[in-house]
Amino acid sequence: GIQVEQSPPDLILQEGANSTLRCNFSDSVNNLQWFHQNPWGQLINLFYIPSGTKQNGRLSATTVATERYSLLYISSSQTTDSGVYFCAVKETSGSRLTFGEGTQLTVNP
Amino acid sequence: NAGVTQTPKFQVLKTGQSMTLQCAQDMNHEYMSWYRQDPGMGLRLIHYSVGAGITDQGEVPNGYNVSRSTTEDFPLRLLSAAPSQTSVYFCASQRGQGLTVSYNEQFFGPGTRLTVL
Numbered sequence: 001g002i003q004v005e006q007s008p009p010d011l012i013l014q015e016g017a018n019s020t021l022r023c024n025f026s027d028s029v030n031n032l033q034w035f036h037q038n039p040w041g042q043l044i045n046l047f048y049i050p051s052g053t054k055q056n057g058r059l060s061a062t063t064v065a066t067e068r069y070s071l072l073y074i075s076s077s078q079t080t081d082s083g084v085y086f087c088a089v090k091e092t093s094g095s096r097l098t099f100g101e102g103t104q105l106t107v108n109p
Numbered sequence: 110n111a112g113v114t115q116t117p118k119f120q121v122l123k124t125g126q127s128m129t130l131q132c133a134q135d136m137n138h139e140y141m142s143w144y145r146q147d148p149g150m151g152l153r154l155i156h157y158s159v160g161a162g163i164t165d166q167g168e169v170p171n172g173y174n175v176s177r178s179t180t181e182d183f184p185l186r187l188l189s190a191a192p193s194q195t196s197v198y199f200c201a202s203q204r205g206q207g208l209t210v211s212y213n214e215q216f217f218g219p220g221t222r223l224t225v226l
Binding site: 045090 | 142144150151153154167197199201214216222
């Protein structure tokens with residue numbers, strides 16, 4: 001099956017800093033989503049982005065499908081951005097969403 | 110819309126007991142899935158359904174059963190609980206498969222935290 005690798009596994013920032021999270025995948029995909037799991041365990045949809053670039057406030061994401069990676073940008077980070085960020089993909093030939101292991105983000109005041 | 114709902118939020122079982130985790134969605138989505146999340150890991154697919162009456166196995170199906178008699182509901186049954194099934198369980202739904210985000214975006218319930226002693 002498809003392999004999904006996220007980096008870095010852990011990231012600690014000071015409030016106000018910017019960061020880039022990366023998701024590499026091993027096969028062609030027609031579905032890629034970024035999720036934020038907050039400290040209470042809730043999974044929140046951030047982006048559905050199988051290709052191209054999207055922005056939502058301080059967050060933006062870019063997927064380069066031909067090179068099999070996606071990037072999530074967080075600007076001017078806030079303590080409420082803390083949690084785990086997951087990338088999940090569905091390969092073009094498949095029917096299942098496969099998750100990476102996540103990036104644990106801690107934003108300190 | 111309530112979205113995807115799960116009950117119970119928390120559950121403690123003894124080894125060998127059986128139980129059913131409930132999942133419901135009110136968005137008329139065709140696709141529904143069950144995942145488990147273990148500490149420090151991403152989500153792993155247990156079972157999924159592409160429509161009423163149709164189910165299939167995911168990555169870690171052993172010890173779990175599902176059925177899909179209606180579009181709205183997708184219960185997950187633990188037949189004989191084991192400590193290895195201690196985990197957080199998430200149910201998700203998706204409109205279907207297609208070319209647009211409205212079909213492919215997956216939405217998650219709040220999760221059920223299960224402990225098996």
